[in-house]
Amino acid sequence: MSTITNHMPTAELQALDAAHHLHPFSANGALGKEGARVITRAKGVYLTDSEGEEILDAMAGLWCVNVGYGRDELAEVAARQMRELPYYNTFFKTTHVPAIALAAKLAELAPGDLNHVFFAAGGSEANDTNIRLVRTYWAEKGHPNKNIIISRHNAYHGSSVGSASLGGMAGMHAQGGIPIPNIHHINQPNWWAEGGDMTPEEFGLARARELEEAILELGEDRVAAFIAEPVQGAGGVIVAPDTYWPEIQRICDKYDILLIADEVICGFGRTGNWFGSQTMNIRPHIMTIAKGLSSGYAPIGGSIVNDEIAEVIGGTEFNHGYTYSGHPVAAAVALENLRILEEEKIVEHVRDVAAPYLKQKWEALVDHPLVGEAKIVGMMASIALTPDKASRAKFASDPGTVGYICRDRCFANNLIMRHVGDRMIISPPLILTPADIDEMFVRIYKSLDEAQAEIIAQGLMKAAS
DSSP, X not given: OOOOOTTSOHHHHHHHHXXXXXXXXXXXXXXXXXXXXXXXXXXXXXXXXXXXXXXXXXTHHHHTOTTOBOOHHHHHHHHHHHHHOOOOOSSSSOOOHHHHHHHHHHHHHSSTTEEEEEXXXXXXXXXXXXXXXXXXXXXXXXXXXXXXXXXXXXXXXXXXXXXXXXXXXXXXXXXXXXXOTTEEEEOOOOHHHHOTTSOXXXXXXXXXHHHHHHHHHHOTTTEEEEEEOSSBSTTTOBOOOTTHHHHHHHHHHHHTOEEEEEOTTTTTTTTSSSSHHHHHTOOOSEEEEOGGGTTTSXXXXXXXXXXXXXXXXXXXXXXXXXXXXXXXXXXXXXXHHHHHHHHTTHHHHIIIIIHHHHHHHHHGGGGSTTEEEEEEETTEEEEEXXXXXXXXXXXXXXXXXXXXXXXXXXXXXXXXXXXXTTEEEEOOOTTOOHHHHHHHHXXXXXXXXXXXXXXXXXXXXXXXX
């Protein structure tokens, strides 16, 4: 048996990684020369690397390790399921207990009449499913040309061809022949960067009404759905003004447009409710789920659809599915993860303990000379770095130059805090305690101070003209 232990020297592990492993969203040539940081184990909210350094993971992996690392119950459930039924598909008039139980549990937890689940192996797959679902739904209702899906610039909905088309990331659209046809994008509700002289309330209404303008321009008989994250995640934790979501809901209701809430990040406690749709008081027809569904311990995702969509789709053979749809091991792990979230009252911990304390400390970051805006919903938050708070100025340097400096200082101080352009973002495990938050802020302030010093030393503390 060929294995690699965690006890090989770091340099050897990095050399093997550079020689054979292509990393996602990376310039692999440059990364190979630099050497990737090798993570060997994790417990609670901390990672340990191959040099023995303990790193506070304020991103919960990729927004997903909601219950924290090292939960033996999840490992034991996976092992038990592997011994009992490691795999079977759900294609040919068959099913199995983990998929049945998980679908029923999700129907219980999801709001409204979202009672039916189509499983996938992750969020990208689930959003690809959503494209097929909404187009099949309207075709079955006699409207095959009602097939345009509207999304937002700077949204992230996955990185497969379909889901990346739904997303509005310019860098992704520059590669691989995307977006696919009949995907349309409107502007994001990012007041800090794009609000100009409008108040946040005016701006929220204006950006929501771009949806109505697009529907009227494209044709009400052509627009099938609008997809959006309750809080934009990978776009920089962009929190819409309070006026935005009520207006979006009004427009979807008025024009009979399906509303898809991408809950891949916001779901399973991240915003202080089970789902971000509840936090934002919206009524989606479809919710995309993944990440926190299993806390990242097993790859799983899905689309939760309402009764009417399920009934219409159920009237035809839906020619769609994945080898790992409802994988029994992943479903068993997800079910146990939901039990932990529920029985240990982790969502309540977020709402009543962790999020209020984090909010108090996070919003105080605006007092730091580098920080212009501090936004937070539950356990996801962002700060905008700026050379001039009063004018909400961008840096004169290329977008992301300053953010990258700050991110590197965080990494050097054993804090995983991500940058999106010149915004810094966090999305920590939901089990974070006040003591963990205190330690995180020691590292945040140290990193911001060091980043500011480096930015000044490099002559980058200049506003764009």
